[in-house]
Amino acid sequence: MTKRQASIQRDTFETQIELALDLDEQSGIEIDTGIGYLNHMLTLFAKHGRFGLKVKARGDLDVDAHHTTEDVGIVLGSAFREALGDKMGVERYGAQYVPMDECLSRVVVDLSGRSYLVFQADFDAPKLGSLETEVVEDFWQGFADAVGANIHISNLYGRNTHHKIESIFKAAGRAMRQAVTVNPEIKGLNSTKGML
Numbered sequence: 208m209t210k211r212q213a214s215i216q217r218d219t220f221e222t223q224i225e226l227a228l229d230l231d232e233q234s235g236i237e238i239d240t241g242i243g244y245l246n247h248m249l250t251l252f253a254k255h256g257r258f259g260l261k262v263k264a265r266g267d268l269d270v271d272a273h274h275t276t277e278d279v280g281i282v283l284g285s286a287f288r289e290a291l292g293d294k295m296g297v298e299r300y301g302a303q304y305v306p307m308d309e310c311l312s313r314v315v316v317d318l319s320g321r322s323y324l325v326f327q328a329d330f331d332a333p334k335l336g337s338l339e340t341e342v343v344e345d346f347w348q349g350f351a352d353a354v355g356a357n358i359h360i361s362n363l364y365g366r367n368t369h370h371k372i373e374s375i376f377k378a379a380g381r382a383m384r385q386a387v388t389v390n391p392e393i394k395g396l397n398s399t400k401g402m403l
Contacts, residue, residue, distance in 0.1 A: 224263070226286050233258065234259030240263075241264060271339060272339055273345065280349035296394075297387055299318045301315070303381040303382040307374035309370065312371065314358070314379045316358050318387070322356060323357045324351040324360070327361040330368045
């Protein structure tokens with residue numbers, strides 16, 4: 208099988224990001240975004256998705272965490288899109304529920320080539336460390352747009368904001384693992400349209 212990897216560098220006036228992704232080998236996880244809580248979430252995403260992931264990001268954190276968080280989502284989505292290549296034989300769909308103590312989250316993914324995000328989660332804590340929790344949705348919007356996927360994220364219930372977001376990232380990693388898995392029983396693309 209061809210290696211499904213991608214390395215992307217993206218530089219703007221607001222952020223500078225280098226990211227390397229390996230879909231098939233957990234070749235190491237090294238995350239440094241300058242935002243501690245985002246580092247933690249990306250580590251969980253990669254660990255539970257069994258992805259090799261390296262991220263180095265610098266951004267205008269003196270303003271806030273928004274640009275860095277959103278742009279990392281965009282670059283991560285772009286890396287998935289590149290690493291997936293022609294998508295031949297991939298499952299395409301992934302759906303996972305993940306509990307975290309008192310909360311439960313569900314993430315459903317379709318690598319359809321059409322981006323759409325449904326995000327249903329309310330966060331009581333406005334910040335976790337230096338991360339404004341409202342930008343979690345912006346991260347996933349950037350990711351969905353860049354990868355070209357239909358993603359439905361729902362925190363079904365819970366109390367603790369940290370637990371809610373953590374269960375979302377873990378479920379997203381697991382759903383993406385399921386969706387990108389190559390199934391030898393699938394001949395060509397898993398689509399009646401003939402394209403994804």
